[in-house]
Amino acid sequence: MAIGVREAQLGCDAGGPADPAPQRESRRGRAARRLPATGYRRILAIVRAADGAVQVRAVGEELGLQVTVRDKLEPLRAKMTKLADRGWLRKRGDGRFTTRSQQ
Known part of the structure; x- marks a missing residue:
């Protein structure tokens, strides 16, 4: 299936929207501005x-989620x-998250 010019500009195919968490860029300030405001920036700020x-x-507590209900935490997880897959965060072996600069 061919991708049209408009879809290529948007970064999506005709089937749906682009992935909301972009790849991390090498320039820290520019990359942070490209991070969507749909909760990702708040998550990153809390971890930092x-x-x-x-x-x-x-992180869920800081965001005001019901942390006693597991189904409320799964979308956050x-x-x-x-964010970890895209290089914004680092996921440790114990399941905790850090920023890339923290080890």
């Missing part, structure tokens, strides 16, 4: 403000994993 690695539950 933490002293060390954070659990999804702690998916967003944080997506």
